[in-house]
Amino acid sequence: MSPKESIPRKKSCNHCYKSKVRCDLKRPSCTRCSNRNLDCTYVDAKLAEEVAASQSSPATVDGTWLSDSLAPETINNELLDFGNIHLVCTVDEHRIRGRWLESLLPSVDQRPKPFQASTMAFVTRVFKSYPRMFLTENHPPFIHWSQIADRVAEPLANCMNITRMWVAQTPESAAMVREVIGQEMSRLFQKAGLRWGEQRAFSGHLELLAILQCYLLYTIMLFCSANAASLVEQDIMIKLQDLAGDLASRGTLCPAETTGSRPDWESWIVASTKRRTLFATYLLDNLVNFTVGSPSFVAVELTGLPAPASKPLWNARDRRSWNAAYNQQLGLSSDGELLINDLWPQSDPNPAPVRQKKIDDWLSSVDEFGMMLYAVTSHTYNEA
Template sequence: MFKHGRPPPFIHPSQLGDGIRLPLLRCSRVLGLLKESDARDSQATHNEISNEIIASLAEYKNYDEGDLLAALQAYNLYSIVLLFSPDKWGRTHRVEQALIFGLQDICLEVATSGVLLNAEVNLEIPDWNEWVMVASKRRTVLAAHTVLWIWSLLHGYPPFACRELGFMPSPAPKILWNAPNDRWQDLYQEWMRRWPGGPHRLEELQALGTEVEIDPRTQIWLEEADEFGVLLMSEGICMESIAKEHS
């Protein structure tokens, strides 16, 4: 997926190419090996993924902003492979728990490193590079919470509702996420006209439920959303349904 320029929806296209951060570069190499491996050497590739996870947990506290984001993005992908692969490769529940705890730790580090720009709060046009960084952080943190949520459901644990992230803008529309730098000012200004009260927030998505009519702001947001946004909306509705079942 990296080689063909089609990254997961929480990795911005600008993060790939010549300036790719080392954690993502290593992730691309390891996952490439997994794709090319057969039954005989896939165990070795899974072991290499485990080694990359151990290295990330040992190093992430010393990373700068870009490497920290890349580390969480890579950890998300490693977690998906290890936690949801049909091949257990001797993986125990305790090992899975350690993996989940590590994901939580790096996710918290990214979430507390700044996920909202002053320009967004002040309804101004942010710098493209700064916006790409925080928008990628927000998507990556939400992707991590999705992994945590699914794993919790599979094992009968209370799901992670991530209510503490309700202040964040909901995932950006496809037109902004894919906007090139040279068209950024015009596209963002045009988009702001649709949102005079500020961007749609995650807490507005979290308020949805199976018996709740979609409000006008969320309808507008849904019209603009990409596949990642639609997935999160569905997840939010499922969370609400599960919460009602356990209340």
């Protein structure tokens, strides 16, 4: 054998190669992938080098995320680059931050939402399921799959671990779990640079989004524990709304969405996930207010935001299928997509045909999160 010739080296599986760890090369699944319930695939040298090159820069939350669920033959074409997100803010961030004041000093034109106890019991059960989803290889419907596909942001990774503690807690360990949750919430708020009187120091979309999502989940955990009303103090809700306002200030819509055209996939993912997280935050605020006997009011500051996207759009795992789903939506919504305020009470007691058709079309393809929002608004306002 000539000096230039060499025995071909066996290549690690895709996951071990990306993680730069030793692979035992077992087929059809190596031990590491089996232990982590990962889809073990072996790729050729050229493809492995391309994947490694795409991840050569320092890993950051706003960098390139790669979905583990993608097939090896498409993995190089499905890189999600969140480093160039363009969004516009279409809401009043100050009203979002100061929403807690509405229950104390409501505007003269505001009317309390006529929530029923049965509606709020339904919302409580749904919210209680959200943290538990992490334990069933699932995730809450306001967290996009790309956020936990490969490189999980540190706040989300911590939240998954704390969720396991919360689910497994006993009466004896409940106080310790609450203390851990409280400490992590304080750390997250400081991490976002939201100390009172200080300059907002954080500017990233994805990490701030993860911080709000986790703060929201921790608040849900506290609320769904014993003595819920006493555990979710007003200071927690004030900070939650402050985080929500800061997130919204960095954009809630893609510029293309304002003109009825198709945005880039990455910007849409961030914008759509932000909106879902804001809707969930507001609904939790309503739930906490109802529990302590305080009124809640229509979130007029969110007027104009699109309602949660369809299941094909939200769950799309590759650019081609997402583009196709978005093009289909544009073709069907000649009068524009359904807005969140289309689900609120209208001045006309009889729904206009155009609005009713929008709602019907939306319901035919929306996921469980959108269906839950519709159930709450429909039952609250007695609309069919």
